[in-house]
Amino acid sequence: xxxxxxxxxxxxxxxxxxxxxxxxxxxxxxxxxxxxxxxxxxxxxxxxxxxxxxxxxxxxxxxxxxxxxxxxxxxxxxxxxxxxxxxxxxxxxxxxxxxxxxxxx
Numbered sequence: 001x002x003x004x005x006x007x008x009x010x011x012x013x014x015x016x017x018x019x020x021x022x023x024x025x026x027x028x029x030x031x032x033x034x035x036x037x038x039x040x041x042x043x044x045x046x047x048x049x050x051x052x053x054x055x056x057x058x059x060x061x062x063x064x065x066x067x068x069x070x071x072x073x074x075x076x077x078x079x080x081x082x083x084x085x086x087x088x089x090x091x092x093x094x095x096x097x098x099x100x101x102x103x104x105x
Contacts (some may be wrong), residue, residue, distance in 0.1 A: 007063060014067025021074035025081075034082040042079040049075060 028034050038040035056064025 010063030010067075011060070013071075014063050018067050018070045018074065021078070023073060024075050025077050028081045030076055032085065034078070034085045037078065037082050039079065039082050039086070040071075042082060045075045046072060046079055061092055 005065075024037075049068045052068040053065055053072060056068060096104065
């Protein structure tokens with residue numbers, strides 16, 4: 001096999017795995033509902049993508065760096081939305097108000 005095959009394989013794997021986060025980000029953003037998402041899982045995921053990005057940088061692998069940084073941004077967005085929604089819910093409970101209704105789409 002040519003030297004290009006590992007790069008093509010890495011880019012393909014990166015596109016597939018990174019694109020898997022896009023529907024979740026869109027849904028969490030639009031619906032403003034992250035109750036069903038695990039914050040612990042996204043903390044672990046963000047940590048893993050950070051470590052993979054550092055690893056890719058150390059070994060000089062552009063596909064690993066690029067796609068793990070993109071995945072880090074997407075999973076970090078989901079984690080930030082989850083934290084934001086939890087804080088809003090906690091503030092609403094402490095003030096005795098109902099949390100904002102979620103929009104269906």
